[in-house]
Structures are given as structure tokens and as C-alpha cells.
Amino acid sequence: MKPFTTALLAFFVLLGLASPAQAALPAWPNVKIGATGPTVQSAQHLLRHRGYNIAADGDFGPATESAVKQFQTSAGLRADGEVGPLTWPKLIVSVQRGNNSEAVKAAQIQLNRYGYGLVVDGDFGGGTYNAAVAFQTAQQLENNGIIGPMTWQALVGGTPGGSGAFSLPLARGDLPRSEYDDPHHDYPAIDLPVSNRPAYAMVSGVAYRINDGATTGCGYGVKILKDGVEYQYCHFSSWAVANGQSVTAGQQVGTTGNTGNSTGPHLHIAIKINGVKRCPQNFLLAIYDGLTPPVPSSLPTTGCYY
8 A cells, every 4th residue: 555545544544534433422411490301300310329318309499409519519510500511421420230329210210211111220130231232222332231421421412212302102112013003993093002011201292181080081191282282191000290291202101001991901092183183103103113203293084993
């Protein structure tokens, strides 16, 4: 090889042009007083891991702000009380299989944003390890099951379902793809046969509780409103959100059950626009396949029931 060619190749290697570059990590989010949701809850668990006695309730109130300021001071950061791009790298804790801690709970909450359906118990066992490996593989990270700085940034900064911020209503492992194209029995909707499983927000929006009682109608459920579209969940055994709470895609909104007018444990999903029910099957299948789902107004109103 000629000296000029060798030098040029070395220059390209230095620029990272000689081989495919790894996808850029998402930016760290900025959460501050008034924020709610799973990312706030993860930050609270990380603060608890470091000895700050605050509630991990997902509500960034004065106590959390005070703890953040104390941590920032101890870490040599400006104490602005906001968990942003400079604070997250200092706050996170690498966790791996065999650990049992508040930091593991923080990681489990983040993995659940992506639909892994973990019990948030702080025990980094086989289920958490498998979820971590699956997430790392999907994000083209080193899939060693260790949740270190790069995996933390991908978890906390990423949006479930890709750029459109969509999530399956159940953990991917709860049901095969074939269940997401089944017709409903008499109108546009779908029944997903599960029992006592976490149910997740398909989109970001505002959640409102449905309470038809334990034996009639929808039973205990939730409707998430976003851009004039209603995403309805029915037959919960319990809620995981307050009435009128803002939620993000992938956040747990309830636990599936058998309440209301139900012939057996399942999760009922419906999508409505101005009261008109739309077939949700193509929407759910796209999310399952990692694609941006169709605009709800384009979903058919017939052909998904018998």
C-alpha cells in the first residue's frame, strides 16, 4: 500500500469513517419540580440508593428537589435542583446480575418503560438480566446484561417504540404476535387473554380512570386521551395511575384482571375518535413489529369483529 493511501486510511479511521459508527445515544432528559412519571421515580430510587430518605412516588416535589440539590453540592455540581445532562451521569449507578438495591429498582422501572413487565423489587435476577440483554441488543449496545453508563443513557433518554413514542399495552413476552390480530366478538376492539399482568400506556397523554364497578361494563379501567383520540383499557384488577395523571408511553397504568362485564381474565383494548370505535389490530401489530403505527383516524371501523 502506498504511503499516501495508508495515511489517508489512518485519517478516516480517526474520524470513525472506516467502519460503521454506533448509533448516537439519546440526550439525557431534564426533570425538575412539577414533573411526574417513571423517569422521576427512577431518579428518586437512585437518590435513595445514595442515602436520601425521600419517597419514590414519581412526583418531583420539594423533597426531591431538596435531595437533588444536596446531591449536586456533594458531587461538585451547580445546585439547581434539576436532574439534567450533568447530574444524570453522576447520579446513575452501574448494576448487574446479583445486585439488590434501590438502583436496581430504578433500572427495572426504566426497562418497564419499554414493555419488559418486570416486578420492581430491586433484585437483579434472571428476568432483569434477560430484559437488559434484550434492550441492549435492540439498541445495538454491548449486550452483556450490565446496566452501565451507556445503557442507562439509552434507557433514560430513549422513547419506547421509537421516535413516535409508542408501546405495546403488555410486555412483549406476555403474548405472541398472533394474539394481536385476533378479531373481537361484536364491535371494533380486541381482547388480549392475560391475567394479573402490568398494562402499559400505548401513547403519552392524560389518563383518566374508568370505574363502572366490579361487575358491569368496562369494570376498572383507564382511558388515555391524546390529540383527540381515546385509548381505552378495561377489566383491570387495579389502577397504577391517578385520575387525570399525565403518562408516558410504556408507563404502567394498571394491572389486568376480570372486573366488569367479562367472561374471563383479559385486557380489552379499544381506540375511539369522537365516540367512533376503530379497529386497533393494525395499530398494535405495527408497534409489535417495531414500526410507526398508522394514524388512528386511518384505522378501519369494520372488519375486525364477527
